[in-house]
Amino acid sequence: MALVPVAEALERLLDGATALPGESIALMDAPDRVLAEPVVALRTQPPFNASAMDGYAARAADVASIPARLSVIGMAPAGRGFEGIIGPAQAVRIFTGAPLPAGADTIVIQENARDLGGGGIEVIEPTPEWRNIRGLGLDFSKGDVLLEKGRVLDPAALSLAASANHPRVSVVKRPLVAIIATGDELLPPGSDLGPDQIISSNAYGVAAAAASVGADALDLGIAADHHEAIATLVKRAVAAGADVIVTLGGASVGDHDLVHDVLTGEGMTLDFWKIAMRPGKPLMFGRLGDVRCIGLPGNPVASLVCTQLFLKPLLARLGGRVHRQDMREARLGTAMPANDLRQDYVRAVVTEEAGTLLATPFGIQDSSMLRMLADANALIVREPFAPSAAAGAACSVLMLR
Numbered sequence: 459m460a461l462v463p464v465a466e467a468l469e470r471l472l473d474g475a476t477a478l479p480g481e482s483i484a485l486m487d488a489p490d491r492v493l494a495e496p497v498v499a500l501r502t503q504p505p506f507n508a509s510a511m512d513g514y515a516a517r518a519a520d521v522a523s524i525p526a527r528l529s530v531i532g533m534a535p536a537g538r539g540f541e542g543i544i545g546p547a548q549a550v551r552i553f554t555g556a557p558l559p560a561g562a563d564t565i566v567i568q569e570n571a572r573d574l575g576g577g578g579i580e581v582i583e584p585t586p587e588w589r590n591i592r593g594l595g596l597d598f599s600k601g602d603v604l605l606e607k608g609r610v611l612d613p614a615a616l617s618l619a620a621s622a623n624h625p626r627v628s629v630v631k632r633p634l635v636a637i638i639a640t641g642d643e644l645l646p647p648g649s650d651l652g653p654d655q656i657i658s659s660n661a662y663g664v665a666a667a668a669a670s671v672g673a674d675a676l677d678l679g680i681a682a683d684h685h686e687a688i689a690t691l692v693k694r695a696v697a698a699g700a701d702v703i704v705t706l707g708g709a710s711v712g713d714h715d716l717v718h719d720v721l722t723g724e725g726m727t728l729d730f731w732k733i734a735m736r737p738g739k740p741l742m743f744g745r746l747g748d749v750r751c752i753g754l755p756g757n758p759v760a761s762l763v764c765t766q767l768f769l770k771p772l773l774a775r776l777g778g779r780v781h782r783q784d785m786r787e788a789r790l791g792t793a794m795p796a797n798d799l800r801q802d803y804v805r806a807v808v809t810e811e812a813g814t815l816l817a818t819p820f821g822i823q824d825s826s827m828l829r830m831l832a833d834a835n836a837l838i839v840r841e842p843f844a845p846s847a848a849a850g851a852a853c854s855v856l857m858l859r
């Protein structure tokens with residue numbers, strides 16, 4: 459079977475992936491969630507003409523020129539408006555946020571008034587009409603669409619939704635990705651290892667990547683290399699309502715690489731298996747009903763590079779989010795040989811020198827080497843059949859952090 463080009467593999471994997479249905483949640487639980495429906499104002503804000511300052515509500519005609527002496531006939535704190543009407547040469551002591559009393563059409567800030575005692579004040583600064591007043595509906599009016607569907611609920615959006623009188627919002631369900639590690643050699647971190655065993659590491663990075671695009675991960679642990687063990691965890695993933703099942707390892711051609719057979723046995727329709735990419739050639743993708751199944755290669759670096767390139771965009775889509783890879787132009791720090799048919803993602807360190815990014819690849823690129831991946835901050839992307847390139851040549855890099 460010909461290897462599927464990376465761009466085509468991504469297209470096929472994302473085909474038909476749209477935001478999951480909405481769910482209603484309390485606003486306090488909604489930070490960083492994505493709106494499934496627009497937020498429409500249930501009220502007008504401010505709901506009355508409001509004082510923007512502490513001072514005196516007055517008639518502009520009385521305070522247009524100074525000196526102006528007024529008698530204070532009442533008080534209007536926020537939350538309790540003055541119920542009378544302000545007449546000529548009268549004022550009401552008012553505080554920020556209080557409704558403008560009837561008859562008043564300006565606010566004299568208290569710094570511009572002197573208390574004369576006995577209920578009188580003298581205004582010492584002329585104050586024009588409508589000064590220091592927030593008009594009815596200055597912020598928004600009932601029925602306004604305040605936040606569009608797809609908006610990520612950042613702090614300002616959350617406070618706005620609250621202000622519009624919504625205790626709950628409808629947000630896109632968080633995608634659920636079930637993760638199944640496979641391999642007789644694997645044990646969880648903290649284990650006493652036998653001589654032929656290693657630690658199962660891939661699920662941790664995959665789960666973190668899922669969380670970084672707003673998805674939930676369900677770690678189903680490690681299945682031994684036999685059909686029933688893997689099938690049991692696949693069934694568990696489906697029963698848990700996973701939107702995506704990720705298997706780790708067992709995707710290649712070895713006698714113990716059972717993932718394909720198990721998944722198809724459970725009803726998966728294979729879309730593609732094996733792509734023109736290094737690392738990550740054994741990547742598998744299929745659909746089990748509505749559940750997308752991604753078979754990640756076992757080699758840890760291949761697992762995580764495929765997660766970056768395929769799983770994160772898919773989960774972002776399902777979560778109603780836009781995901782862009784952070785691609786930059788750089789210069790090669792060292793020469794690179796010609797590439798073969800697989801698009802290469804070369805672990806590298808990118809530094810900035812005099813405004814130019816310099817990408818220096820690591821000398822060894824074995825896809826088992828997690829330490830080098832953790833030391834890398836970027837992947838140099840080499841197109842299939844790219845010719846050899848000299849140090850200083852332009853290159854594309856995918857920034858990882």
Ligand SMILES: Nc1nc2c(c(=O)[nH]1)N[C@H]1C(S)=C(S)[C@@H](COP(=O)(O)OP(=O)(O)OC[C@H]3O[C@@H](n4cnc5c(N)ncnc54)[C@H](O)[C@@H]3O)O[C@H]1N2
Nearest residue numbers: 639657658659660706707708709710715739755756757760
């Ligand atoms: N004859 C061929 N052999 C291999 C090919 C090939 O095309 N022909 N492809 C190679 C490539 S590329 C990769 S990548 C690996 C991936 O194969 P699998 O997906 O079947 O992975 P495994 O064989 O199960 O494991 C490979 C390697 O990774 C370790 N591993 C597996 N799972 C985990 C985990 N959860 N955490 C940490 N490490 C894990 C496993 O112990 C192996 O060392 O196949 C090549 N072979």
Ligand code: MOO
Nearest residue numbers: 737738739760825
């Ligand atoms: O995907 Mo494999 O990791 O190319 O080594």
